[in-house]
Amino acid sequence: MTDDLKEYVIGLADDALTLGHRLSEWSSNAPFLEEDLALSNVALDFIGRARMFYQLAAELADDGSTEDDYAFLRDCREYRNLLIYELPRGDFAMTCARQFLIDQFNVLFLERLCESAEARLAAIAAKSLKESRYHLRRSREWMLRLGDGTDESHARLQQSLEQIWGYTPEMFAMGALEQRLLQAGVAVDRAALRAPWSSAVESVLSEATLSVPACDWEVSGGREGLHTEHLGFMLAEMQFLQRAYPGQQW
C-alpha cells in the first residue's frame, strides 16, 4: 500500500509543481502590477503544496531521498502530472481558463481529500483547501471579467477554452492504483467529481456569456509518464543547474 500511496502522492506533487512553475513565469509579465503580485501568490501556494507532497513521498520512501530529488532528478517519463498542468501559460486568457477549470476541480477534490484515511494527506488537503478556495474566487472572477468584457477578451477566452477542453477528462480518470487507494479510504473518487464540476463550470461559463466547448477529442497519459512535448522543455530549464553541476548543495 505504501508504494501505491507514494505514487499517488508523487502524482499530486507533480501536478502542483508543474502548475506552480507555469504560474511563476508570469512574474514581471502580468497585465499590471497588482495582478503580478496576486499571480505570484497563487504560484507560491502551488509550489508550497508540491513541497508538502514531495516531502510526504520522501517520508514514505524512507530511503534518504529529498523533495529536490523528486523535482530535479526525474526525467519526463517519470513525471506523473496530468497534462493540463504542464501546458504553456499562453496568453492571460489561456492562463485564466486553465486556472479556473483546475481551481474548480481542486476545491471539490480537496474537500474530499480532507477525509482521507491517511492523516498526513488529510492535513495537506486541509491547508490546501483554504488556498484553493481563494484561487477559485479569483479565477472565477477573471472568467466573468474576460468572458463578459470586450469582444476581444471574450474571443480570446472562448478560444482558450476550446484549446484546453480536451485535457479536462483526464482530471476525472481513475487508474487501477487510485481505485485500490479509493477502496482503502485514502484516495478521492475523481469520477464522482465530474458531475458537480461540470455543473459549477457550466454555470460560470453561462454567466460569463461563454459556450461550453462541443468537444470531440480527449487527451491523457500523464499518470503513465506519457506527456506532451512541452514538459521536456520545462524540465530542461527547471533542472539545468542540478544536471550541469550534479550532487551539489545550493
Place this chain on the structure above:
Amino acid sequence: MSDQLMPLFEVFVRSRRGLDHKHVGSLHAENHEQALEYARDTYTRRSEGVSLWVVKSSDIVSSQEEDSASFYDPMDDKPYRHATHYELPAEVNNM
C-alpha cells in the same frame, strides 16, 4: 488611445493585536471587491492584518492645512482636557 487606469483605492489594515485600522498605502482596482483581494495580496503577505478596509480615494474628504487655524488651534488652549493637567497626591496617583 488613452489607457485610463483603474480607480485608486486607499488600504487600511488592522492587525491582530491592534485597535485601529492604519493606512498602509494604495492600489488600483476596478471595484471594491477586487481592491480587497489585491489588498490581501499586497499588504497581508506577512500576516500583518486581520481586517482590511478599502476606500475609493475619491471618497476621502480631508481637512485642508489652511483651515487648521480655525479647525485645530482652539483645541490647544484647553489643557484641562488632558489628564496631565491635574496633579494628584502621590497616594492616589494611579488614575
Place this chain on the structure above:
Amino acid sequence: MSDTLIGNEHVQARFQERIDAEQRIEPKDWMPEAYRRNLIRQISQHAHSEVIGMQPEGNWLTRAPTLRRKAVLLAKVQDEGGHGLYLYSAAETLGITREELVEALHGGRAKYASIFNYPSLTWADIGAIGWLVDGAAIVNQISLQRTSYGPYSRAMIRICKEESFHQRQGYEIILTLAKGSDEQKQMAQDALNRWWWPSLMMFGPHDAESAHSAQSMKWKIKRQSNDDLRQKFVDQTVPQAEFAGLRIPDADLRWNEERGHYDFGEIDWDEFQRVIAGNGICNRERLAHHKKAHDEGEWVREAMRAHEAKKRARKARDAA
C-alpha cells in the same frame, strides 16, 4: 492663500521651518512646486527601479536549483513588485497618476537604477544581487526612513522591514556556493567581480558633482550624502566577503585605522556614464520587457473596464 510676493516668501519660510523642525510634510500640505517635482522624480524613479529590478532576478525563477530557492526567490521578486506598488502609491499622493508615471518610464523621461542594466548570468548573480544590490539599497533606504515627505517615509519604513530578508537570502546563496565545489566557488567569485563596482555606483556620483544633492539635503528629502552612504556600505560588506572567503576586486581596498573606515579605489565613472547613457548590456531589454508586458496587458485592462461598466449599467437598470 495670498498670491503676493510677501505672502509667498512667508509660506516658503514656514515650509522650511517645518522641515528644519523634522516635521513630516503630508499630501494636503502646501509645498514649493520644486519640492513636489523633486519628490515625484525621486519616488517614481525609486518605484520604477523596484519594478525593473524584478527582471534580472526573475530571469532565474524557472531555473532555481532547489524548491526552497524557487519559493524564496519568487517571494523576493514579488516583494520587489510590492515595493514598487508602495512607492507608486506614495508618488500618486503628489498629484500624478500611475499611468503618467509609466508613460514617463516608457518614454525615457524617467529613469530607473542603472544597476539593473546588468545581466544576471549565473545562479551566483542571484546571490550577489541579494547580498550587494539589496545591501546597498538597504543602506540608502534606512537613511530615507527619515525623509521629510510623510508617505515616502512610511513607504520606506515598510520596505526596510521586508528588505533584510532579501539581503540574507542573497548572502546565504553566496555562502553556500563559496563552501561548495570549486566550480561553485568560482561562480560566486565571478559574480562578486562583476557586481561589486556597479553596486558602489548605486550611491551615485560624489556629492560635489551631483546636481540634485544640495537642494535635496536642504529639504531633507535626502538625509545623508552619497559618499557617506557608500562608505557605510563598503565598511559593512568587506567583512562579509572575508567571511565567505571571497576577494573583493579592488587592489586599493584596505582598512584605514586613522579614519576607522576602509579606503577603497576610485570608481570608473566612465563606465557609470556609459551604462546610464544606454550602453549597458540590458538597457534595451529591460524597457522593452516592461513595455511588452504593459502592451500585452492592454486588452485585459480594457476588458476589466468594459465589464465594470456593464455591471454598473445592469445595476442601474435593475434599480429603475
